[in-house]
Amino acid sequence: MVHSMSRVADAFWRAAAYCLHPRVIALSLLPLLVAALLSFGLAYFFWESAVAGLRATLDSWRLIETLLGWLAYVGMDGFRSVMAPLLVLVLALPVIVVLSLLLVALLMTPAVVRMVAERRFPQLQRKPGPSWWQALAWSLGHSLLALLALLLSLPFLLIPPLVLIVPPLIWGWLGYRVFAYDALAEHASTAERRQLLRLHRMPLLGLGLVTGYLGAAPAAIWAFGVMAVALAPFLILASIFLYTLVFAFSSLWFTHYCLAALQELRQSRAPATASPVGASAELASTPITPSLTSPDA
Numbered sequence: 236m237v238h239s240m241s242r243v244a245d246a247f248w249r250a251a252a253y254c255l256h257p258r259v260i261a262l263s264l265l266p267l268l269v270a271a272l273l274s275f276g277l278a279y280f281f282w283e284s285a286v287a288g289l290r291a292t293l294d295s296w297r298l299i300e301t302l303l304g305w306l307a308y309v310g311m312d313g314f315r316s317v318m319a320p321l322l323v324l325v326l327a328l329p330v331i332v333v334l335s336l337l338l339v340a341l342l343m344t345p346a347v348v349r350m351v352a353e354r355r356f357p358q359l360q361r362k363p364g365p366s367w368w369q370a371l372a373w374s375l376g377h378s379l380l381a382l383l384a385l386l387l388s389l390p391f392l393l394i395p396p397l398v399l400i401v402p403p404l405i406w407g408w409l410g411y412r413v414f415a416y417d418a419l420a421e422h423a424s425t426a427e428r429r430q431l432l433r434l435h436r437m438p439l440l441g442l443g444l445v446t447g448y449l450g451a452a453p454a455a456i457w458a459f460g461v462m463a464v465a466l467a468p469f470l471i472l473a474s475i476f477l478y479t480l481v482f483a484f485s486s487l488w489f490t491h492y493c494l495a496a497l498q499e500l501r502q503s504r505a506p507a508t509a510s511p512v513g514a515s516a517e518l519a520s521t522p523i524t525p526s527l528t529s530p531d532a
Contacts (some may be wrong), residue, residue, distance in 0.1 A: 239438045242495060246442075250487035253323065253351070253511070259483065262346050266338035267479045274331060274471055282323070290319035324467060329385050331471070332450060333378045335478035336413065340374050344486045351490045359498055364425040370420055374413050374478060381409040401498045407440070407447025414446075414489035415439050423497050431496055444493065446485040453477035 384405050419428045439517045453474050
């Protein structure tokens with residue numbers, strides 16, 4: 236456990252240092268630009284229809300109408316006009332998180348893994364791993380599971396303590412499954428990857444949990460209430476930037492940890508595979524002579 240924690244800490248400061256590398260900064264620009272273009276493109280084509288559809292749905296709910304009537308009675312009649320846009324932004328936030336994570340995993344992580352391997356693990360042998368479409372299917376499948384888990388957990392988010400626990404756990408699990416897989420994809424065989432994910436499940440889950448809480452932190456910039464609707468373009472861009480930064484750091488953190496664990500696994504296997512051959516050769520070349528001393532000599 237102590238050794239695992241020291242490896243986690245070592246990977247943490249190395250990832251933080253790599254974030255300042257010009258090549259890493261340049262690599263982070265691509266998922267940032269793609270996420271921003273996709274978000275604003277979707278907003279341009281679907282914002283008005285999404286708001287209109289959600290407003291019509293809310294108007295058909297008697298409970299919502301009662302709530303809006305009570306808010307109008309206490310002097311908050313203006314909340315009716317911003318409720319639907321605000322809910323659209325709230326529902327779009329998990330999509331922005333998953334989009335940022337997927338783009339970092341697909342567009343940045345492979346280059347980051349090669350960079351870390353060249354600079355820190357130049358002797359680490361590559362072994363056949365999953366193809367790009369298998370990695371894409373893995374990331375998309377786990378992203379859909381995370382969104383489904385978040386959707387099923389919506390009723391529990393009305394309980395104040397759980398809103399600070401459930402979403403970071405979901406994002407942490409997603410980061411653990413995606414980034415650990417991608418970090419080992421180009422260097423570990425299927426058997427090695429499964430063994431490492433089994434042996435290091437708890438430290439990797441710990442990395443994922445920290446990633447989840449770091450990924451939940453940018454949501455605090457939406458705490459403007461009604462003003463969030465007016466500031467939506469700026470807040471969306473700021474959210475994408477922060478999520479990209481968090482997931483880029485997480486990708487580096489998982490890469491340093493997983494490649495170090497893979498190298499240690501192979502080094503631990505090397506003596507075990509070489510010693511039987513060496514021992515049998517030594518026995519074959521050693522003449523057998525009768526012992527003239529006692530066993531205790």
